[in-house]
Amino acid sequence: MPALQRPEPRAGVLKIQAYVPGKSSAPGVAKVHKLSSNETPLGPSPQAVAAYIGEAERLHDYPDGAATALREAIGRAFGLDPARIVCGAGSDELLNLVAHAYLGPGDEAIHTTHGFLVYPIATLAAGATPVVAPETNYTADVDTILAAVSERTKVVFLANPNNPTGTYVPFDEVKRLHRALPPHVVLMLDAAYAEYVRRNDYEAGIELVATSENVVMCRTFSKIHGLAALRLGWLYGPPHIVDALNRIRGPFNVNAPAIAAGVAAMGDAAHVERSRAHNERWLAWLTEEIGRLGLAVTPSVGNFLLIHFPEAKGRTAKDADALLTSRGLILRRLEPYRLPNALRMTVGSEEANRQVVATLAELLGKSA
Structure with missing residues (x-):
């Protein structure tokens, strides 16, 4: 093998089509x-804007690395245990954390044909292989996802609702998908647009996470809360997955003005x-x-x-x-x-x- 003449990224990185x-x-x-x-x-909520501005005189201080106030505000809003919540710099960071914690060379992660482009990027960045499951009428199809599962599958990414198609998978179908997946496979439910859904057969994933060991759900403040510029998202998961993600995330990955704005946004129903x-x-x-x-x-x-x-x-x-x-x-x-x-x-x-x-x-x- 000839000696390298310059540093080379690890396998998979140069296969990534950069997100535009x-x-x-x-x-x-x-x-x-x-x-x-x-x-x-x-x-955004005027209350969130005021909270953001209120942090201006404290920019010399590091933020709370655990984003405690924000996790507690989310917990109050949704009736969740704050200890099972991880906050991140947008849901993009959280998707990447899941990929880096649970994927590696030789592993596979499944996403659907028109799924969010970050899924294959995160998969390839972790050294794993993205596998595409065909959709039906621009909608994720549980049967084709299950047909794509192999012994190498470690993560299934499901945007629900999906971007860019706007379609969704009813909760009964999501539960059917989960029941049929091997227990070691992480089902990553990306519910960035959950607040907009007005369908009785939809559930963002909170119920499934609460009763499962291999399901996580991520949400964002970028859409209905109008805080896209601050890069703020959150994930709800089983304690053992939350523990793994906290071990690899940055120590101060969410800044203080974003935390303050997020707390205020959660309070402005x-x-x-x-x-x-x-x-x-x-x-x-x-x-x-x-x-x-x-x-x-x-x-x-x-x-x-x-x-x-x-x-x-x-x-x-x-x-x-x-x-x-x-x-x-x-x-x-x-x-x-x-x-x-x-x-x-x-x-x-x-x-x-x-x-x-x-x-x-x-x-x-x-x-x-």
Whole structure:
């Protein structure tokens, strides 16, 4: 074997396709509506903003490394044991912690066709192999996930609801998946959009975590709480998994202003309800109005919708994206998610929502 002429990363790292966030600007456009990253149009709770600002004079102090106040606030809000909660710099960090704790060379982790791109990134970074389970109608399919399980499987990542499709798996199906998995396999339930779901057959995962030894659930403050810039998330899991994650996470992985803002956000239930109501109204409106234009929309339970475009010249997803961007309306291109003929749109303000529909009508030569 020839001597290395420079440092080389370990196997798997160079197979990673780096995550590219949705674009946030439209050159030459004065007013931009960013609808590419599933951020709330209502912004954060004013109480969270005040709490964040209140930490400004204490920036010289290290934060509480255990994020005790935040874990206790989450525990109060959901009736959970704070000792079984881990906080992180966004749910991305928590997903990566699970991968690094439970995956290694020779192991496999399963995610679905259009699952969150962080799953294969975290898997490859840990030296393991990502395995893709086909979806059915843009929805995770329990049977195909189980068919993908092998003796090497150590983690199953399930986004529920899923981003970017907006679909979800009913709780009975999630329980069926869990029952059929080997007990040593970690079932990672990513419930970033749970607060938006209005379905009686949905459960984010709290009940399953409470009664299982191999299920964990992660949540985020980036969506309905409007704290995306602070990078804040949390995970609920069995004590032995929480112990493992606490051993490898950074000692001060959540900063003090984020902790303070998170505590305040958890206490402002009225703001969450306003955000939920806004989303429910405009998600339904957008789905109906875009459907009237002749475009297919995958039914969504999140704060975004998946819009499918024809391949006809001048009416493709690429054409739509170009026209929308020229008007300051930024949606998400989805080639990395294996959806080249679709765009994902965040439910925005009334002004943004109406402008998107009017612009799509113009593209298609129809009246809005």
